[in-house]
Amino acid sequence: MATITRPRDRRTSVDVVFDHLHEAIVSLELLPGDKISEADIATRFGVSRQPVRDAFSRLANLDLLLIRPQKATEVKRFSVRETTKSRFIRSCVEAEVLRRAARTATPADHALLDAALAQQAMAVADGDYEVFGQLDYAFHKALCKVARVDWAFEIIAVQKASVDRLCRLSIAKEDRMGQLLDDHTAICSSLKNGDAERAVEAGMIHLSRLDATIDAILDRNPDYFDD
Template sequence: MNVITPIDETRRQTTADKVFERLQSDIIALRLPPGTKLSEVEMAKVYDVSRQPVREAFLRLGDLNLLEIRPQRATLVKRISLLDIENTRFIRAAVEVEVVRRACRMASPEGLAKIEANLKLQKAAVEAGDVALLHDLDYQFHRLICIVANCLPAFRTIAENKAHTDRICTLELSDAAAMAQILQDHTRILGALIKGDEVGAAESTRLHLSRLDATLAKARENHRDYFED
């Protein structure tokens, strides 16, 4: 899975950008689970870079509440906070609902065709049971909607807030029924976009985002040590 927050696409990536993206992806995919200790020295060796870009990446991830920076002590991958989840869900829903409304008005046939092509790949991933691929395609699906709405900068906000909920999804959305539900929701959203149905697109998006409630409850029950509250 390659779930990363997009940087400004008008400039070249720095070393710090690349370290940030790799660390964020590993945190979201739980290759670095909550509570993992990290050090600048060790990460610099792993990525074969100096400590400065690692330090910059740590600070950025700290700003996103994904790392706990502790002076003179090891940095920790933050445990999942219910408060963070609720706050990020609110922000994401507020932004994404307006994005799909705008996409209904502005989407071109070419843009919708790209979303439809993404959805076909999602269907293949579900049929293959490829969880990592589906998560990556999910990320691209929401990004493509921002593109057809001509508001790609909004995806930075969506992705930054999505990072918190994606850790929950990594924990629990790995069975066939959960994967099929994601595909069904995305199919419904695309159908509304094609029709230019702003109300339907908004309702489908809210429903899609609301499904986290059951996923969150299951994750807390099965992985209590990953949560801080």
């Protein structure tokens, strides 16, 4: 009798290679500027070079790999210009999301956001940056849901992905979690009060926290940047 393959099992060799390299790049196991070889990756995973090439292409589309003809593929360095552009786009979208959320949030939405803050507080107490990062992602997605523009998070997620590695390089990460939780709390408080402009103000302060990180990395690791 033929075995039925469940959807969750339908991971191709491309998916496996992509997931591994994506995690290695985002977690900074592979640093900006590190070179990687199709042949080496194919040997490591026991696959042909085609699925590795396809995985590389997907990573390049996410702006995580730099693929150049006749040159070694390398982990994409940061770009101040591209980071600034991504943050500008995200700020514009999130500002409108917060304005709408202030108008549309219901008591049930307030309870949803309070529960999210409680989970974040637990992660802060545990000093668990990885969990906090996941909860931060979910929080901004929830804000789009509260604003009744779920699709807006698709835009935010793309822009967020482009600076996630920078966030990982933040100095004293655990110390920043409390500050970020305070930002989230201020946003929720403004939404509960229906104060759209205060919510936007709190949101923009929250997004500006990356400025110090960028300056510190530029000072300590300028070779991580290509401009």
